[in-house]
Amino acid sequence: MYRKEEQPNRALEEFKLPFEGKLAEDNRWVIMAQWVPWSEFEAEYAELFSSVMGAPAKTFRMALGALIIKEKLGISDRETVEQIKENPYLQYFIGLSEYSNSPPFDASMLVHFRTRISAKLVNKVNQVMVKRMREATTEPSAENQSESEEVSERKNRGKLIADATCAPADITYPTDLKILNQAREQTEKIIDTLHKNRTNKSEKKPRTYRKIARKNYLEVAKQRQPSRKKRRKAIKRQRQYIKRNLGHIDQLIADGATLSCLNNSQYKTLLVISEVSRQQQWMFDNNKQSISDRIVSLSQPHIRPIVRGKAGTPVEFGAKLSASCVDEYVFLDRISWDNFNESTDLKTQIEAFKEYTGHYPESVHVDKIYRTRDNRAWCKERGIRISGPPLGRPPANISKSTKKQALEDEKIRNSIEGKFGQGKRRFSLNRIMTKLAHTSETAIAITFLVMNLEAILRQIFWSIFQFNYFFRVIDYHKLFVKSLTRRKLIYHSYSIS
Incomplete structure (x- = not known):
């Protein structure tokens, strides 16, 4: 209620x-x-x-x-x-x-x-809050009303900066052997629970060979750089243990044990283990290292590997974000647990900018992946200048104005990179501690909301500082005039005497 x-x-x-x-x-x-x-x-x-x-x-x-x-x-x-x-x-x-x-x-x-x-509700709050602040800071006065009318006649105004990043989740670095070992241990716990609740108590609990399986796992896991043959052999063993345990679970259910004795977490884990076993079997049979919708965490099966190609961390495990930056305020445009091409979001981000401000941006500052032929043609139709050099072979002689414009565009685009750095260094965007998919999305959206609150506070405190500095300068000027007048009077009295 x-x-x-x-x-x-x-x-x-x-x-x-x-x-x-x-x-x-x-x-x-x-x-x-x-x-x-x-x-x-x-x-x-x-x-x-x-x-x-x-x-x-x-x-x-x-x-x-x-x-x-x-x-x-x-x-x-x-x-x-x-x-x-x-x-x-x-x-x-x-x-x-x-x-x-x-x-x-x-x-x-x-x-x-x-x-x-939800993250959608947080984004609405973020947009309304920023809109209030922008209207308060850019409200035209009576003196410069004519200038604002001239600006309103222009079709495109403002700058839009767009980029994408990844918000890693709080999981260990996943490997096939580690995931299979965790799945085997979970199936052993499920077998123990089902055995206690079976109708025929006289039958013995199925053998799981858990000590031998643990020993086989540690033989390879403790090695710093095991060979591919050893890793493949260890993966095969763990898959066989899981396959045997899943068979025992089916047999226990046939003997009278019901799945209702499992809690929600165990039942969800059992479904995830069945899918992990299928994926690992397919990759082993086809000698592949990847598969679509690959599960990298048993407790958070919604997480997917996001290939970013960055130095040091070429692959990240978490949610991929598409964000835009307007006047030092950052907005969350899209969250996806699957990898996607962020260049497809540029048109939607520009239309959202128009709906938010009432006009198209004058320029869009993005990196190379956004500068496709389709996006360039779409922006050209609407009179939007997209940053970066044109497609094709570069000219032999580049003018100084072109170089200066390219340098200025890169400086402007750095602001959204700074926002990502602020979210990952100052706030929790670098490690999402929540476990569920929808709660993680809310936590990410809250981070963007708090970053905009920080920007609002910065502007307010800076305006207060400028206001105090202005009157302090006036006071210093009065003191200077008084001292100068006093010196002139003293000099005048000495000259008379």
Whole structure:
């Protein structure tokens, strides 16, 4: 059940502290709370709950605010609850009316928050928040209204920067031998569970040869660089153990053991192991190293290998992201657990830019993979200049203006690379700790939301610094004029005497 609050956006003065005083208006959490559109998406979040049945759910501001705090501070779920309990600014940020020493919710609730708040909803919040900030900073005044009218007559305005990256998941580096060993151990646990719940208790438990299988695995796994023949032989042995164990599981089910005695995790793992066994059998028979929809993790079967070709990490295991950057704000355009060609997203990103701003961009700054003939022709029809040299043989003599333009385009394109670096170094984009596919997508979308909040804070603090610096310069100028006038008066009195 969801209960809508009467005042979702409380004023700063209404927050009650156990001691005298009030919250500072220039605190970062107070400023961020003013820019996040809590109330606009509360109705969409409330549709997930019943208005009659169930216990009262946490508000949208509390749910999204807790996820933002976790990502902003880079802490765990339990530490997030502890920080909220100790900090009145964080309690104001999540919408509480007064300070409380008790935690507002249990740490396990953050899992439900990530499940309920989808990545699509987070992207909507991100777009509305950035749009508010851009309108506030680019609002035309009465003096330069004529200039803004001239600019509005142009067809294309602004710059769009697009690129793709990968958000690696928190898994060990997968190898065929390691995955098969894990699958064998899981089948042995499933056999133990089914044997305890079989109807005929007098029959002996099937032999699994687990000690011998473990020894065979360690003989090759402990070697630094085993030969291809040894690895192939070890893979064959582990596959045979798994095949025998799956046969024992079928026999136990035929003897009266039901799959209902397995929990959800074991049942899901059994289905994944069956697919892993099929994939490994096909690759072994055909002497191949890859297969479509290859499973690289038993606990997270949605993860796929993403071939990036980067130095040091040519293959990454996680979600591939397609993102765009507009005026130092970054937007998440696409998340996929399968590898894709990001050049196919350029048209969609440009159309989204037009829907968001009301006009096409003047220029698009992308890397080489986006500069296909189809994308170039499509951009040319709409008067959009795409960065990079034209197709074909380069001219013998390149003008200085062309070189300068190419250098300027690369400098502009570096901003989205910096955003990816910020997300992976400062925030959690370099290692997604969530285990489910939809919760991982939400965690990735929250990272982009927090990065834009950081950009908003930077602009606000920079404007405050410029404002203070301006008046400080005026004060220094007054002091200088006073001292200069005083010196002139002294010199004039000496000359008279």
